[in-house]
Amino acid sequence: MIPIAKPWIGEDEKREVEKVLDSGMLAYGDWVKRFEKEFAEYIGVKHALSTTNGTQALILALEAIGVKGKDVIVPSFTFIASATSIIRAGGKPIFVDVDERTFNIDPDDVRRKITPNTKAIMPVHLYGQAANMDEIMEIAEEHGLFVIEDAAQAHGSEWNGKKVGGIGHIAGFSFYPTKNMTTGEGGMVTTNDDELAERVRMLRNHGQTERYMHEELGWNFRMTNIAAAIGLVQLRKLDMANEIRRQNARYYDEVLGEKVMIPYVDERARHVYHQYTIRVRNRDALIESFKKEGIGFGIYYPMGNHKQPIMKKLGYTANLPVTDMLCKEVISIPVHPLLKGEDRDKVAEIVLGSVN
Ligand SMILES: Cc1ncc(COP(=O)(O)O)c(C=O)c1O
Numbered sequence: 001m002i003p004i005a006k007p008w009i010g011e012d013e014k015r016e017v018e019k020v021l022d023s024g025m026l027a028y029g030d031w032v033k034r035f036e037k038e039f040a041e042y043i044g045v046k047h048a049l050s051t052t053n054g055t056q057a058l059i060l061a062l063e064a065i066g067v068k069g070k071d072v073i074v075p076s077f078t079f080i081a082s083a084t085s086i087i088r089a090g091g092k093p094i095f096v097d098v099d100e101r102t103f104n105i106d107p108d109d110v111r112r113k114i115t116p117n118t119k120a121i122m123p124v125h126l127y128g129q130a131a132n133m134d135e136i137m138e139i140a141e142e143h144g145l146f147v148i149e150d151a152a153q154a155h156g157s158e159w160n161g162k163k164v165g166g167i168g169h170i171a172g173f174s175f176y177p178t179k180n181m182t183t184g185e186g187g188m189v190t191t192n193d194d195e196l197a198e199r200v201r202m203l204r205n206h207g208q209t210e211r212y213m214h215e216e217l218g219w220n221f222r223m224t225n226i227a228a229a230i231g232l233v234q235l236r237k238l239d240m241a242n243e244i245r246r247q248n249a250r251y252y253d254e255v256l257g258e259k260v261m262i263p264y265v266d267e268r269a270r271h272v273y274h275q276y277t278i279r280v281r282n283r284d285a286l287i288e289s290f291k292k293e294g295i296g297f298g299i300y301y302p303m304g305n306h307k308q309p310i311m312k313k314l315g316y317t318a319n320l321p322v323t324d325m326l327c328k329e330v331i332s333i334p335v336h337p338l339l340k341g342e343d344r345d346k347v348a349e350i351v352l353g354s355v356n
Contacts (some may be wrong), residue, residue, distance in 0.1 A: 004296030054174025057187035067091030
């Protein structure tokens with residue numbers, strides 16, 4: 001079996017976790033603080049605030065901004081958490097379409113959907129490629145809106161030489177095991193804004209401003225030292241892991257490029273290939289071949305969030321032709337750093353076989 005994703009965990013992660021266990025300090029503590037400091041340095045932001053997963057990171061970011069009763073513009077072609085985090089924070093997701101080539105938020109559709117009730121835009125750096133942050137930041141500035149980056153799939157990804165997570169006003173990362181780096185479950189909020197950082201810090205810890213003084217309705221979204229110990233080691237390996245993903249992607253580009261719709265990379269973006277996603281017209285046949293040969297694949301996503309039953313029930317629908325089309329055509333193939341050369345060959349051979 002060639003899996004679609006595999007976390008790159010080695011002896012260093014085990015040793016660091018053992019140190020935490022030996023210390024007896026299992027919950028929030030020194031490892032978490034160190035992880036936050038190093039992650040902030042890596043992204044190039046003033047503040048990195050860890051949390052329990054990527055969904056909570058987005059909820060905290062949105063609550064810190066304050067979106068209650070307000071519209072937040074978000075692509076539909078993304079994981080459900082991009083939209084549900086908005087609703088959980090009291091806001092309304094306004095779904096927009098994506099650019100057919102990059103799979104990322106379409107700035108023209110954002111412009112069309114801005115109203116006096118719009119508070120923020122949430123670009124998603126889908127599959128590891130940065131959204132068009134030049135245009136998104138320009139639109140936000142024009143209309144006085146906040147930009148929350150959903151960077152759950154894009155650790156180390158760049159736009160114009162700048163790391164995502166440090167371009168908008170605030171951002172959320174996920175450290176789920178399939179991601180480019182992991183802590184088991186985990187997440188991180190990043191921002192350069194002192195006030196937003198302070199609000200996230202307070203909200204993630206029971207709305208506490210000083211010991212046993214609770215000013216706001218908060219949560220317990222604190223990361224553990226155990227998770228942070230894994231994260232510290234993973235962060236040091238991230239650039240290497242991303243480089244291997246990029247090499248795997250280059251191989252597929254070369255071998256598949258002539259016959260298959262391979263990922264388009266904007267020249268301003270440094271893609272870190274959380275997923276390598278191609279478009280095919282005969283997806284069912286390719287799925288059958290992958291299943292027969294024991295090759296993992298992913299359909300991210302089979303349905304836009306604007307068509308999900310819960311969104312329909314809540315009345316958040318939209319007409320998004322590009323999203324609907326991509327949902328029928330995309331398929332992601334293994335690109336993770338533990339993929340062997342012969343695995344890549346086999347995956348490519350099956351893809352080519354299915355288009356011939
Ligand atoms: C685009 C996107 N947003 C948000 C999330 C939520 O992250 P988590 O699974 O860590 O809660 C994910 C992860 O699956 C994601 O891919």
